[in-house]
Amino acid sequence: xxxxxxxxxxxxAMKAGDKQKVSCLxxxxxxxxxxxxxxxxxxxxxxxxxxxxxxxxxVTDSYEQYTQGKREDLAAQxxxxxxxxxxxxxxxxxxxxxxxxxxxxxxxxxATKKEFGLVMKKTVAEVAGRADGKRVSGIVNxxxx
Numbered sequence: 001x002x003x004x005x006x007x008x009x010x011x012x013a014m015k016a017g018d019k020q021k022v023s024c025l026x027x028x029x030x031x032x033x034x035x036x037x038x039x040x041x042x043x044x045x046x047x048x049x050x051x052x053x054x055x056x057x058x059v060t061d062s063y064e065q066y067t068q069g070k071r072e073d074l075a076a077q078x079x080x081x082x083x084x085x086x087x088x089x090x091x092x093x094x095x096x097x098x099x100x101x102x103x104x105x106x107x108x109x110x111a112t113k114k115e116f117g118l119v120m121k122k123t124v125a126e127v128a129g130r131a132d133g134k135r136v137s138g139i140v141n142x143x144x145x
Contacts (some may be wrong), residue, residue, distance in 0.1 A: 002048040003032055006088065024081045031055055049089065049129050056085045093131045095139060101126050102140045113144050 006025055013021035031051050036043055043051070063078035093101075107121045109115065119140050127136055 002045045002088065003029075003043055004047075020082055021081050024084045027081075028052065028055055028085065045088065046129070052085055052088050053129065056089075057080065059085060090130050093127060095135065097129050098109075098123070098127060098136055098139050099143065102136075102143050107141060111144065116140065116144055119144065 006028060010022065010025040010029065013025060023101050028051070031047060031054070032043055035047065035051050039047070059081045063075055063082060066072075066075035066078060102119065102123045105111070105119055105126070109118060109122070111119045120137060123136055123140055124133060
């Protein structure tokens with residue numbers, strides 16, 4: 001399971017003395033525990049990936065704020081955290097792969113411009129976290145118009 005892998009990686013980072021990775025993984029494990037308490041059950045890999053994505057969004061926001069505030073030292077830390085967090089995500093799909101999935105769904109449903117929501121719902125379900133929702137939306141929108 002993904003959570004166990006991350007806990008193991010934390011132990012290895014602690015032994016290696018990698019303070020940046022230790023800090024980042026502790027933050028992530030804390031987020032896992034919070035989600036676990038909230039849902040009253042162990043997290044499966046999909047839920048763990050959802051937590052990782054929300055952490056990536058938070059870190060990205062922090063990075064942008066630090067960059068705008070000219071705090072390069074803090075921005076560099078957040079950039080390192082971003083790389084660590086992204087390493088636990090599955091390989092992203094290319095735009096061509098997303099377009100192929102969306103085209104197939106459009107063909108199966110005979111969707112028109114008005115059925116954008118239906119196509120998005122099915123495409124996002126099939127892509128299952130291997131692409132950003134904004135990218136999927138842009139591609140589906142381009143195919144339907």
